[in-house]
Amino acid sequence: MDRLTPDGGAMGAAYWDSGTRARRFAARTAGSAASDPLLARVRRVVRSSTTVLDVGAGPGRFSLALAPRVAEVVAVDASAAMGSLLRRAAREARLANVTVVTGRWEEVHVAPADVVLCSYVLPLIEGAAAFLAKLDAHCGAHCFVYLSALSPDILSEPFWRHFHGRPRQAGPTYLDAVAVLDELGIRADVEVVEVRVRTRYDNVAAAARSYREGLLLPDTAVVRRELRGLLAQWLVAEGDVWRPPLRTTPAAIIHWSPAAGSPPGRRKTPGRGREPGGGRAPSR
Ligand SMILES: C[S@@+](CC[C@H](N)C(=O)[O-])C[C@H]1O[C@@H](n2cnc3c(N)ncnc32)[C@H](O)[C@@H]1O
Numbered sequence: 001m002d003r004l005t006p007d008g009g010a011m012g013a014a015y016w017d018s019g020t021r022a023r024r025f026a027a028r029t030a031g032s033a034a035s036d037p038l039l040a041r042v043r044r045v046v047r048s049s050t051t052v053l054d055v056g057a058g059p060g061r062f063s064l065a066l067a068p069r070v071a072e073v074v075a076v077d078a079s080a081a082m083g084s085l086l087r088r089a090a091r092e093a094r095l096a097n098v099t100v101v102t103g104r105w106e107e108v109h110v111a112p113a114d115v116v117l118c119s120y121v122l123p124l125i126e127g128a129a130a131f132l133a134k135l136d137a138h139c140g141a142h143c144f145v146y147l148s149a150l151s152p153d154i155l156s157e158p159f160w161r162h163f164h165g166r167p168r169q170a171g172p173t174y175l176d177a178v179a180v181l182d183e184l185g186i187r188a189d190v191e192v193v194e195v196r197v198r199t200r201y202d203n204v205a206a207a208a209r210s211y212r213e214g215l216l217l218p219d220t221a222v223v224r225r226e227l228r229g230l231l232a233q234w235l236v237a238e239g240d241v242w243r244p245p246l247r248t249t250p251a252a253i254i255h256w257s258p259a260a261g262s263p264p265g266r267r268k269t270p271g272r273g274r275e276p277g278g279g280r281a282p283s284r
Contacts, residue, residue: 013078022081026059033065037193038146045142053113056121060086067095078104112138119146123172149250174252188256194248200241207231
């Protein structure tokens with residue numbers, strides 16, 4: 001999207017900060033952590049003394065759900081709009097142990113934590129190796145990277161082919177993340193889980209607006225009409241909203257423990273990452 005958007009930068013903080021996008025994302029994900037397999041997985045390793053770093057926290061569904069069970073949550077997000085939604089939600093829930101840091105993970109300075117999590121962020125990151133190496137360097141005990149097990153674009157692929165007349169280049173999935181971790185010398189375990197699809201549209205016109213944006217199509221009457229026609233056949237009406245015809249999609253919980261499995265003598269100093277590509281990565 002970055003490359004195909006005329007003025008570039010389609011997926012950075014400006015994307016989430018524009019209009020009501022952050023608020024819409026927050027409305028869609030609010031309360032969803034309670035039934036999400038990632039929360040159940042992370043809960044198995046936290047105690048009341050645990051510190052958590054939530055990287056790319058967004059409006060904070062996981063930060064807010066974990067805060068009552070741990071000592072401290074530091075939530076980092078590039079988007080100021082997301083950060084203020086999270087600050088407000090933490091205040092309303094009287095969670096005094098949530099700190100929001102606004103900035104790109106690649107650039108912020110924060111302390112290491114026992115548990116590091118990063119949910120649905122990695123495919124948006126250009127320099128995945130440096131990003132993952134910094135997560136690892138800030139992790140004391142358990143690191144979780146969560147992302148779709150399918151390229152998310154796969155759902156709109158037939159529409160892309162219809163309008164652009166060629167396949168869309170597939171986005172990265174968890175397999176790419178595991179490969180990059182492997183290059184860094186990090187041996188992770190992976191659990192593939194099913195996650196509820198929460199996308200809902202008030203009407204077909206609203207769906208067409210969202211798809212037009214994601215498919216990078218011009219805002220013309222012809223495109224709008226054609227998209228509405230295609231979506232009316234594909235989306236499912238449920239009560240007074242419309243949803244994609246899938247109830248769940250697969251996601252991957254990628255997990256590693258920097259301390260466990262380290263060969264004797266392997267250096268693990270939280271806060272000081274290895275330079276990806278800078279020499280041979282230590283094996284685990
Ligand atoms: C799809 S949302 C996921 C939010 C949350 N983790 C969740 O699972 O609900 C992606 C978030 O990543 C943030 N983000 C994108 N690039 C980032 C970066 N380089 N550093 C920190 N946050 C970033 C965006 O601002 C956005 O809030």
